[in-house]
Amino acid sequence: MAEKIAITGAGLVGSLLGVYLAKRNFDVSIYERRPDARKTQLAGGRSINLALSDRGLEALARVGLADKVLREMAIPMYRRVMHDQEGNLTYQPYGKDGQAINSVSRSGLNALLMDQAEEHGVEIHFEQACAEVDFEQPALHFENVLSGEKSTVKPHRIFGADGAFSAVRGALQKTDRFSYSQHYIEHGYKELTIPPAKDGGFLMEKNALHIWPRGNYMLIALPNPDGSFTCTLFFPYEGDPSFSSLDSTEKARSFFKEQFADALALMSDFDQEWEENPNSSLVIIRCYPWTKNGKVALIGDASHAIVPFYGQGMNSGFEDCLVFDQLLEKHGTNWEPLFEEYQQLRKPDGDAIADLAMRNFVEMRDLTGDADFLLQKKIEARFAEKYPERWTPLYSLVTFSAQTRYSEAQALGQKQDEVMAQIMAMPNIHEKWDSAEVETKMLELIPEQGFSA
Amino acid sequence: MAEKIAITGAGLVGSLLGVYLAKRNFDVSIYERRPDARKTQLAGGRSINLALSDRGLEALARVGLADKVLREMAIPMYRRVMHDQEGNLTYQPYGKDGQAINSVSRSGLNALLMDQAEEHGVEIHFEQACAEVDFEQPALHFENVLSGEKSTVKPHRIFGADGAFSAVRGALQKTDRFSYSQHYIEHGYKELTIPPAKDGGFLMEKNALHIWPRGNYMLIALPNPDGSFTCTLFFPYEGDPSFSSLDSTEKARSFFKEQFADALALMSDFDQEWEENPNSSLVIIRCYPWTKNGKVALIGDASHAIVPFYGQGMNSGFEDCLVFDQLLEKHGTNWEPLFEEYQQLRKPDGDAIADLAMRNFVEMRDLTGDADFLLQKKIEARFAEKYPERWTPLYSLVTFSAQTRYSEAQALGQKQDEVMAQIMAMPNIHEKWDSAEVETKMLELIPEQGFSA
Structure with missing residues (x-):
């Protein structure tokens, strides 16, 4: 008999996880606090559109949904257009020719994923607020937000995909030795x-x-x-x-x-x-551990809510699902080692993208108006084009290199910073940025294996 | 008519705060989740004795209790005695001659403070678990832990002195833009x-x-x-x-x-x-803000729980009470500016002692067995004795200098570290540590105003 799995939260990550687990023949139910957003208007307080990029697309592709999403609801964005105070425009491509991040509607994508989950046999129960979690049994106690009716479910595994204000994580927070922080910027x-x-x-x-x-x-x-x-x-x-x-x-x-x-x-x-x-x-949430007793796991924003400035909130949550599915393939239903490897693998990546997202806020709001910064990006792009095996720009490592872990991207980015600080300190760099001298110096400073995806 | 004040928690800080506020003629009630510890055995899980030092004593002295506590229940500890693996002993005085930290029983001191609070007219209600907080009214909703009976109180102000696992802070955590972390070491x-x-x-x-x-x-x-x-x-x-x-x-x-x-x-x-x-x-808790709507404030461990390695958990909580009382004197019952100044003043000090306490863990467990470290302390002590206006050792700044804020002590300590790194790097320092050369070099490195209390 298939193991019963309960997921709290029918948001983007909960719904996609439902699709993944249903495809592996688990008996999946999702419990969502809100009403069915496909039938009603969503309440405010959440962003209307999101930037879907390679990591998210990889995760969608693994269940055959990437093309459908790109075709039906995505608007590719190939570059940043910067507007100065006078309305003058400057441009910065996101990646190489044809590389783009994709503007998609949160509610549209969410509806598509809920439909897909249901098509694969997932039951979605709405207006069920998680009131308590029993980490031993395990069990979830719900209260219907309209009728107040209480109910209990006793699945084999529980996934808290209930977002930045996760009720499952709230229950974990009261257990001993659970480290947790919520930081409002x-x-x-x-x-x-x-x-x-x-x-x-x-x-x-x-x-x-x-x-x-x-x-x-x-x-x-x-x-x-x-x-x-x-x-x-x-x-x-x-x-x-x-x-x-x-x-x-x-x-x-x-x-x-x-x-x-x-x-x-x-x-x-x-x-x-x-x-x-x-x-x-805007809140940044970090916690650890992400799993309990081999029975309960957090995923997506519930385990690592980040600021939106790298456009990676949803993408990182989708990547959680993909990594989890790879580990399911590896461990089967040996849940304890599976959960352990999942959290040890994903925690550093969640931390890395949290830091990178704050860093990108500074870059977007401040540096995209800065001539030195734009020149540096131009030098990097030129070099990366000529020596792709030696240099992938950090933005591309994060956005277009799903095979590179966030934590690796962050580490490479730090090394790139050190190199670029030396390049930008070269005399008259604004004049000779595209000279052989600069290129030679970069080749000198970059190790053989390069800083690339 | 006197304003009604409700304090959650009849621990060390809640009880002392009760004494302070009752002495200022507020109508004070304390609500404690546990039974009256004066009548029953305390449950485990809390340390049996504590090190009371100058900051705590200052706070007790302000309500006339320091001498009584020292006389009735304190054992002065003048020095550290280090035991090596063979049982050999070495010694390190805590401060100058006669300076000591004091071993006191947690339960004895708590009982004394509860007695004092009651003598000043404070009502202590036991076995009342705080279930909910209304930050607007304000109001506290309690559930009797034995009977399950529910009750509500509507005081003018609420103080959450309910410790590291504060229910009042738990309610604040659910309000927007409340930053919070719990870190288990x-x-x-x-x-x-x-x-x-x-x-x-x-x-x-x-x-x-x-x-x-x-x-x-x-x-x-x-x-x-x-x-x-x-x-x-x-x-x-x-x-x-x-x-x-x-x-x-x-x-x-x-x-x-x-x-x-x-x-x-x-x-x-x-x-x-x-x-x-x-x-x-062992948990470190940080949060901000510490007050809400000019009506609710956190104090003691509820706002800044730290590790015990500097012996400053209770002392910092008592100092919170003292600072709060000074601000009451300054602002009267202008609660909004009072609460604002209280949190702005105490937050950096809470953060500083949290960091210092972790640092002292490394010092105690590791460095007190280290010859370089002990020599450095000897050089500092010798210099501080000769030039007290130029140098107060960090331990003394924290422990014996109640007039120096924790955040100031931390800043001075960092500057002292820089000086001592240079002194300890002098050739043959182990031979010439008490030489005129070392003294002259220190005088050179230390600014006119000194690093002292």
């Missing part, structure tokens, strides 16, 4: 909209991620299939300027006029959206 | 006993803290008034040796015979205690 975000053009087209370059880098804060915009862009202002809660200091819509509007005039000109609902859309907080 | 501890001599005297030097430093682990012993010593083994959970590797009493006994022969010879109940006494974990 100084910045929060607010979503705003650039609507489609009258003819349904896009009012800015469609196949790009737009950034208005402004030092300590930034605005970004991702395209949606309906021709609109979802803009997100990442902004401090306190200080000047901040959500606190912009305490009226007039102040916000005049601030946008000064800083983001070209974007504001396209936001027809700015006033209403500024007033009605929430300021949402 | 690799080591845990187990308590063992060296009983009194037949004549009721002490089997080792009474007025000392005994240490068996062994690199990655250590045993310590503090004297009790009945002639016994409470010994604590600080030991890794995993690895070799560890609580895991010593998986039988025989193995533990033979390990002690090898490592702590002189102590083992005095432990008449070793086998039984090894089997029955728990392995307890």
